Amino acid sequence: MNRAQKRFLIFSLLTLAIVLVAVLAPLIATHNPREAVLANAVQPPGSEHWFGTDRMGRDLFSRVIYGARASILSTLILVAGILAVGGALGIVAGFAGGPVEAVIMRIADMMVSFPGMALAIALAGLMGGSLTSAILAIMAVSWTKYARLARSLVLKVKHQDYVLAARVSGVREWDILLRYMLPSALPTLVITAATDVGGMMLELAGFSFLGLGAQSTSIEWGYMLNEGRAYMESAPWLMVFPGLAIFLTVSVFNLLGDSLRDLLDPREDDGLPGAKRMKRGKQMKGIKKMSLRTAALLLTAALAAGLLSGCGSQSAGSGAGPSGGTAASHLNFGCYSYSDSLDPVVTVNSSWAAMRYGITECLFRFDRQVAAQPWLCDDYEASDDYTTWTLHIRDGVQFSNGTPVTPSAVQAAFERLYAETDTARGGAGNSNPEIYLPEPSFSADDEAGVLTVICQKPTSNLPGILAYPYFGVIDVTVIDRQVVGTGPYQVDSMRPGVGVEMSRNPYYWNGPAPYDTVSIVFIKDSSTKAMALQSGDVDLVENITTASDLQKLEADPAYYISTAAGVRVGSSYMNFNGPLGSEALRQAILMALDNDTMCEVTVAGMYTAGFSVLPSALAYNYDQLTNPYPYDVERAKAVLDAAGIVDTDGDGIRELDGENLNLVYLAYTSRNLNDFAEAISLQLQEIGIGVTLTVSDYDTITALQNAGAFDLVTANTTTVGTGDPQDFLGCWYSGNSQSYGYYSSPEYDACYEALEVATDPDERLALITRMQQILIDDAAVIVHGYYNSRMFSRVDAVTGAEIATIDYYWLTSDIAPAA
Structure with a gap:
């Protein structure tokens, strides 16, 4: 050989x-x-x-x-x-x-x-x-x-x-x-x-x-x-x-x-x-x-x-910061890109992006208790029936191009918002202000500095609605060229998928902005954000969600982490027009899931476990609610067996109506939702429920969700987007539920319709409490937990980097160079 x-x-x-x-x-x-x-x-x-x-x-x-x-x-x-x-x-x-x-x-x-x-x-x-x-x-x-x-x-x-x-x-x-x-x-x-x-x-x-x-x-x-x-x-x-x-x-x-x-x-x-x-x-x-x-x-x-992956292209190596900027005058802010536009009419995410980057502002702003406070509006009155509101626009406010912000300018911004999102009038925008405020009529008195808003029905929460990013005030006379707002910073250029270059608004009404220039650096991957912060390529990042990175940064005094008890709920909608129309199946699914371990271990405390659609930190009587479906795997199996959902051919998958039970589960890769979806898929397989999991980007998953092509679909949603949960609870109202799983309950619908017209705080609280319990009893949704928002900054570079309770506000004028 x-x-x-x-x-x-x-x-x-x-x-x-x-x-x-x-x-x-x-x-x-x-x-x-x-x-x-x-x-x-x-x-x-x-x-x-x-x-x-x-x-x-x-x-x-x-x-x-x-x-x-x-x-x-x-x-x-x-x-x-x-x-x-x-x-x-x-x-x-x-x-x-x-x-x-x-x-x-x-x-x-x-x-x-x-x-x-x-x-x-x-x-x-x-x-x-x-x-x-x-x-x-x-x-x-x-x-x-x-x-x-x-x-x-x-x-x-x-x-x-x-x-x-x-x-x-x-x-x-x-x-x-x-x-x-x-x-x-x-x-x-x-x-x-x-x-x-x-x-x-x-x-x-x-x-x-x-x-x-x-x-x-x-x-x-x-x-x-x-x-x-x-x-x-x-x-x-x-x-x-x-x-x-x-x-x-x-x-x-x-x-x-x-x-x-x-x-x-x-x-x-x-x-x-x-x-x-x-x-x-x-x-x-x-x-x-x-x-x-x-x-x-x-x-x-x-x-x-x-x-190595992504660092060179997504951190400061991408050349995001302008040449010659100094540490005292330039900020590099790493964040996830949710939109390629900053125009509030384009999508809900574009309206959020413009406000998060400090470009647009609203007439009202939420404080840490999620109460609407005056912002560009400094005084207001409402009629006894809450249909007519007079709003005084703050004197001396200018857009970043120097144009005065008058009641007429605000009216023009609002009227464009409704016109450009109304397909009947040729609008192509995907934002939907109608869900919060059916189109009102506006009249402006520039001499008195007053904007009058006449609502179609009693609207006791108009300040909260007008604090929503849809209603960010922009200069519509130049919108064909650029988005010009009243915030501390103005846009110099934007490269979709790469970042935004900004500079100080020279006309900012609330004092000089802390930085001469700011680079928004789009970073998709959570670990890449952490590495960019550690290397000094960025000074500030939002929401690092990788458990190991979070633990390392928490242990290092070189970084400051601001945490806000979340008003967001992580959940998975259930499609009632499919296998999950079975009440027994929905109940068994909820009992098969170990939410405490998923929140504490799988996502390393990024969420606080809970069972209601409204976070336990909010004042909506969470402690008065009861959970009839606590974690109990054996009970989940017994419920399925009693309903005849059994494995007859020994392949490990139960059958429903003669067919193998295989749920189509959609998840997008934001705020640990894909981690929850994978953990849930594994736990459901243990009780004989097959799952086909598809993880993709937000836009793809949303399109499939809107088409009803799912059994389960993840979501991370702000529950009090207008300072009140009414609009969020509308996701399960039969008139709105088509995109959220086709849930329908006569009792729930009646409560929601009563909530729409109720103005008494005690009456509203009672209705909201009852609606939560109905959803819990009907096993209408999988609640993962309540998301804890975070902002991460380098102590030697940045001060004042506090995350807001409601995360419309990232880059504020409070964030400044460290001494």
Whole structure:
């Protein structure tokens, strides 16, 4: 047995061992890889869990073992697909020649002209994140190599005498193709494919790491790296063990491919003269070293990718700050981008963004007790029936372009808001002020400085409604060019997805703004926000939601964290026009969920657990409510059994109306909602309820929600957006509930209609209390908990960075350079 054969045998045995680990995973694994014990989340390696546990409390050793299945199988499918498609097209092109060859090879040339991985990432993004999408995307950009190789191999034998003799003797072209062309090309193609297995495995893992490959429902090494990235410092084992699995497997497959090439290469070592054989041996030894070195570098890159991803493009490295700015005059503020516009009529998020960045202001503003206080309006009166309001506009206020803010200017801003959001009048804006205030009539007296508002019905909470960001006052005379408001800062430029450049409003009515210039830096990823703050690339960020990052910043006195007891509720709407129309199913779901552990462990205290749609911190009688469906898994199973929702075929999934119960669950990646959705999916599977979880961006999920294409959909909602929960409670009013799950209750509707016209505070409180209990009794919604808003700042750079109770106000004039 020569040296090449020995190498091949060794690496074949190692490959076989890895494959056997995948095949025998049920016998090797110590735990069910999908079993989540939320209370045991992120436990270090020990005797019970050899590799520790992940963020959902699942055994990491078992998941790494089972991950070999998905990683190896998907890689083999990818390589086989590339070999089949590229090889077939290349053989046909070389054999047919003429126009067929020209078309195939020009397509190949076109594909090669694009950066391969960039094109693959774009294709995977268009198809949506999944392992199948990643395989198809990589296949689409990788087949050209095999096509070119196969064509060249076919051309070598196409004009050989034995092929010409076969044609002369009358052998069919198809038989010549299969009998002569394919056998001549196939061995070299197979060797090439074998050497590519390791690289393709790494590429698939990379796609999963980026969120474009395997998703949370899969057990795959690349996705494990993605999950562990947020815990790189506090729980490194979450990346180390999947990273080692990738490193070892890629190395073995690379070495197997090299040894196979050596074995089948006609210039094998034993056929060479001594000097040449020695020289070739040194060359191959160098290749092996290079393969190992490359694999080691790839492992290092995988482990470091979490640290490097996004930092350069989303932190100060993006060049967000203006050149020459000093620490005392410039602020870098990192935040999530919810909108590419700042015009209040475009979307609800655009109105919020303009106010959060300190560009627009309203006539009223909420204090920390969520009570509306005068802002641009400094005095007001209401008629006895609350239909007519006279609002005095503060004297001396100017827009940031120097134009005076008169009652007529405010009237123009409000009238544009209603006109541009009314499709009957040609409006294209998606904001919806009608839900808070059906279009009133306005009249302005500039000499007296008074704006009169006449409401269509008694409206006792007009100050709270006019404090909503929809009603941010802007200069409509220049809206075709820019959004000009009255806030402490004005917009200089905006790059969607990148950031906003702002400068001090020279006409600000409430004193000079603290900073000459401000850069709003859009950062999507929570961990990237934390790293940008720690590196000094930004001075201020909002709402870091990664547990490990939060714990680290809380322990470091270099950072100040402002926390506000939230007025937001994290929840999942239930669609009553589907399986969740079953009352027993809804009740069982609520009893199967351990909300306390999810809030305390899964999201590390980012939420306060609760069971009502209105936060316990608000004065709406939370302590008088009762929860008939506390956490009790066995009781949940009993309820399902009693309702006939049972597993009759033994596949682990219960049936409802003769079909497997599989809920479509939609979640977007903001404020830990995807973490809740994943934890809930795992807990529901434990009681026999299947879940198909889709995690995507806010706009995509909202579109699916509006189309009713869901059973469960996550939400994080401000419950008192106008200082009063009436509008939020309207989500379950049958006249409004189409987008929120089609809930309908005659008693609830009657209470809501009474609330719409009630003005007495005690009467309103009684109605709101009763409506909460109705929703609880009907198991109408999954309440995760109440979100605690946070603002993070560098102590040495910023002072006054306090988060507001209601998070319309981020960048205020109170935030200033540290002394």
